[in-house]
Amino acid sequence: MARQGKRDTYHRETRVIHGEFDSPHWDYRNHIVPPISASSAYRLESATRGARGFLTFANPEFNRKETHPIYIYDRLDEPSRGMLEDNLAIAEEGECCVCFSTGMAAISAALGVLCKAGDRILAHHTLYGCTYSLLTNWMDRFGVKTRFVDFKDLDAVQGALDRNAMVFYFETPTNPTLELIDIGAIRRIADRVNARRGKRRRIFVVVDNTFATPFCQRPLALGADIVVQSLTKNIGGFGTDMGGAVIGPRLLEPDLLLFRKDFGAVLSPRAAWPALVYGLPTLAVRSRRQMETAMAVARFLAAHPAVREVIYPGLPAHPQFDLARRQMQDPDGAFAPGIMLTFVLKGDLAEARDKGAAMMDHIAANALSITLAVSLGQIRTLVEHPSSMTHATVPPEAQLEAGIDPGMIRMSIGLEAAQDIIADLTAALAHIEG
Numbered sequence: 091m092a093r094q095g096k097r098d099t100y101h102r103e104t105r106v107i108h109g110e111f112d113s114p115h116w117d118y119r120n121h122i123v124p125p126i127s128a129s130s131a132y133r134l135e136s137a138t139r140g141a142r143g144f145l146t147f148a149n150p151e152f153n154r155k156e157t158h159p160i161y162i163y164d165r166l167d168e169p170s171r172g173m174l175e176d177n178l179a180i181a182e183e184g185e186c187c188v189c190f191s192t193g194m195a196a197i198s199a200a201l202g203v204l205c206k207a208g209d210r211i212l213a214h215h216t217l218y219g220c221t222y223s224l225l226t227n228w229m230d231r232f233g234v235k236t237r238f239v240d241f242k243d244l245d246a247v248q249g250a251l252d253r254n255a256m257v258f259y260f261e262t263p264t265n266p267t268l269e270l271i272d273i274g275a276i277r278r279i280a281d282r283v284n285a286r287r288g289k290r291r292r293i294f295v296v297v298d299n300t301f302a303t304p305f306c307q308r309p310l311a312l313g314a315d316i317v318v319q320s321l322t323k324n325i326g327g328f329g330t331d332m333g334g335a336v337i338g339p340r341l342l343e344p345d346l347l348l349f350r351k352d353f354g355a356v357l358s359p360r361a362a363w364p365a366l367v368y369g370l371p372t373l374a375v376r377s378r379r380q381m382e383t384a385m386a387v388a389r390f391l392a393a394h395p396a397v398r399e400v401i402y403p404g405l406p407a408h409p410q411f412d413l414a415r416r417q418m419q420d421p422d423g424a425f426a427p428g429i430m431l432t433f434v435l436k437g438d439l440a441e442a443r444d445k446g447a448a449m450m451d452h453i454a455a456n457a458l459s460i461t462l463a464v465s466l467g468q469i470r471t472l473v474e475h476p477s478s479m480t481h482a483t484v485p486p487e488a489q490l491e492a493g494i495d496p497g498m499i500r501m502s503i504g505l506e507a508a509q510d511i512i513a514d515l516t517a518a519l520a521h522i523e524g
């Protein structure tokens with residue numbers, strides 16, 4: 091096909107709108123909008139075709155992107171999800187992508203295919219809560235221990251290594267503290283370890299890119315081996331469906347497909363479709379607008395007398411601003427510090443916590459442009475106060491030790507007018523100061 095040869099010359103932004111229109115998953119020539127396929131099982135014209143389907147599934151000798159998959163059963167492979175996987179691989183600059191029912195299912199699969207009993211994971215000490223629980227409650231039970239270190243301290247990472255360490259795992263930016271981890275620096279440590287190890291014992295660098303999204307940061311190009319994503323957040327973008335993805339080298343694709351087949355957390359084609367048709371194609375335009383607003387809100391908060399500190403990678407006051415500029419870039423190389431920001435209210439521990447809770451209640455009762463809710467990466471601006479919400483049972487002093495400042499508030503910026511968000515914040519801050 092004529093357009094096929096030129097595809098690589100187009101922008102990623104354009105390519106995720108149009109997809110791999112000659113994908114073996116579907117013939118795009120006759121559709122503008124790809125179909126939602128809904129068939130749990132597939133008709134096989136002959137036993138031979140069935141046999142071939144089983145033979146080629148997750149077989150490293152058959153490349154799913156080049157050989158037309160023989161569909162058998164949704165849990166193995168399925169066309170709507172397959173098209174989303176093609177496009178996510180383009181967006182993240184990866185060789186292959188396998189999608190799961192949620193972000194947590196994707197993280198479980200990535201760690202599940204990389205680790206076996208006796209192996210060790212080295213993880214940054216600040217992690218998404220459920221990831222921390224997965225590592226400490228479940229992986230541990232299966233004989234995979236995790237050692238937590240501060241990945242900003244490269245000597246500490248180096249010092250925590252032992253011969254059983256098989257995975258470096260981290261998020262950047264981290265939640266909710268928006269610290270950054272230098273992906274290239276962790277890659278260099280992994281390379282030094284791998285130079286001394288056999289091929290089957292190489293250590294993998296796994297990055298959760300949910301906060302930045304592939305629009306703001308491509309960890310694979312910066313040195314990661316594997317990216318995990320919660321599609322529930324920015325990539326889905328509209329807050330309608332859950333999903334997760336693992337993007338990485340083709341050599342891991344067969345195991346990821348087999349893991350998904352047997353553990354069973356497949357992304358439903360009905361949930362893949364909105365991410366394919368609405369979410370991913372609008373990620374760039376949403377992100378640009380949301381980042382512009384995030385910057386305006388960050389500047390407003392930084393100048394507000396009730397606020398002690400604003401943490402946003404786009405502000406020169408961010409302690410890792412230079413790393414942010416190097417690492418967080420859109421596909422054209424423009425600085426792309428993301429849509430998440432955190433700020434800390436003034437006051438001693440208990441006072442800051444009470445003010446945070448009062449601010450949340452005021453927003454919930456009065457603000458149209460800001461919604462009190464968990465989750466992030468939606469077209470609506472979402473706010474939460476970890477101290478009085480997720481960590482409410484933990485005393486303020488212990489919260490601080492766990493990295494949760496009692497006065498800390500996290501915002502995920504949406505598509506509302508910046509002036510409205512600032513006006514709603516002004517009113518809520520006046521309320522707690524008044």
Ligand SMILES: *Cc1c(COP(=O)(O)O)cnc(C)c1O
Nearest residue numbers: 192193194218298300320322333
């Ligand atoms: C939400 C989130 C996850 C988990 O994703 P789900 O789709 O909710 O399972 C993992 N990592 C980060 C950073 C997240 O924000």
